[in-house]
Amino acid sequence: xxxxxxxxxxxxxxxxxxxxxxxxxxxxxxxxxxxxxxxxxxxxxxxxxxxxxxxxxxxxxxxxxxxxxxxxxxxxxxxxxxxxxxxxxxxxxxxxxxxxxxxxxxxxxxxxxxxxxx
Amino acid sequence: xxxxxxxxxxxxxxxxxxxxxxxxxxxxxxxxxxxxxxxxxxxxxxxxxxxxxxxxxxxxxxxxxxxxxxxxxxxxxxxxxxxxxxxxxxxxxxxxxxxxxxxxxxxxxx
Numbered sequence: 001x002x003x004x005x006x007x008x009x010x011x012x013x014x015x016x017x018x019x020x021x022x023x024x025x026x027x028x029x030x031x032x033x034x035x036x037x038x039x040x041x042x043x044x045x046x047x048x049x050x051x052x053x054x055x056x057x058x059x060x061x062x063x064x065x066x067x068x069x070x071x072x073x074x075x076x077x078x079x080x081x082x083x084x085x086x087x088x089x090x091x092x093x094x095x096x097x098x099x100x101x102x103x104x105x106x107x108x109x110x111x112x113x114x115x116x117x118x
Numbered sequence: 119x120x121x122x123x124x125x126x127x128x129x130x131x132x133x134x135x136x137x138x139x140x141x142x143x144x145x146x147x148x149x150x151x152x153x154x155x156x157x158x159x160x161x162x163x164x165x166x167x168x169x170x171x172x173x174x175x176x177x178x179x180x181x182x183x184x185x186x187x188x189x190x191x192x193x194x195x196x197x198x199x200x201x202x203x204x205x206x207x208x209x210x211x212x213x214x215x216x217x218x219x220x221x222x223x224x225x226x227x228x
Contacts, residue, residue: 004160033215043206045161045219091160096177104149104212105176108160 002027006109013082014117021077021091021112022066029053032095034068034075035106040088048090051075079114087116092113120144124209130226131199139194139223141209149212150192151176153204154182155222161208167192176182199227 008061013019026035036048044108052057058066063083067076079086089111096105132211141150148169149228153176154160163176181203183195192211196203204227210217 009226035216037219045210047216047218050216093124093160095165104215104217105151105163105166106161106217108162110158110160 002094002096002107004092004109005029006090006092006112008112009110010113010115012117013079015082015084017032017082017115018078018080019022019082019114021079021090021092021114023075023077023109025073025092025094025109027073027094036064036066036068036075037091037093037108038086038088039072039111040085045080045091047059057071082116084116084118087114089113121217122209122211124207125127125222126223127221128224128226130228131196132228133200136195137199137200137225138196139207139209139225141192141194141211141220142190143172143192143209143211143218144190145211145218146189147211147213147218148189151210151217152182152185152192152194153208153210153214154178154203155208156205164194164207199225201227203227 032053034051038046038048049061063080092109093106096107122143151166152164160171165184167173170189185193207223209220
């Protein structure tokens with residue numbers, strides 16, 4: 001079974017600085033997607049970034065980038081030039097595939113609360 | 119293009135009452151999902167559907183039923199609500215890759 005672990009319940013960062021959120025996972029699959037979702041106080045789940053496991057190049061979306069270490073099963077999110085609007089709960093997610101088709105089902109980590117200080 | 123919508127946004131139930139949560143998507147997605155989110159936890163999958171007329175159990179299906187009579191709608195039912203079902207419920211849809219989420223329904227069972 002897939003597991004996703006976010007070992008940092010809370011993180012804080014000063015505005016304009018950089019912060020890295022950690023995620024480790026376990027899967028027996030060789031080809032899969034990994035996701036970071038953001039959940040602000042409005043509770044809306046917003047996709048931040050997606051990484052395809054077969055791609056060696058780390059995904060980047062503006063100020064957000066990942067450090068994907070497939071062998072170590074590590075998928076961290078780096079937020080550069082942090083802004084007040086980045087304050088939210090961040091979830092790492094992995095398709096819940098125990099062999100066969102996942103049909104897109106996701107397993108989520110426990111989440112990391114990010115606070116941004118002005 | 120509304121994306122994924124959920125009805126209602128908030129509801130209070132008494133123990134033993136029943137209700138149905140409605141999820142609708144206008145992206146022509148095949149797959150739809152219902153999750154629940156409890157304080158301090160990530161989302162856990164309740165049920166999902168891979169197409170019109172099909173449903174399957176997720177991680178925490180007990181106490182819930184679902185139906186997918188139309189491709190764009192996915193209904194989540196609670197036949198006899200219990201306080202343990204107090205939670206925030208999220209619906210999502212996808213084509214098998216990225217999931218797109220609705221705004222959530224906050225349910226309080228007294």
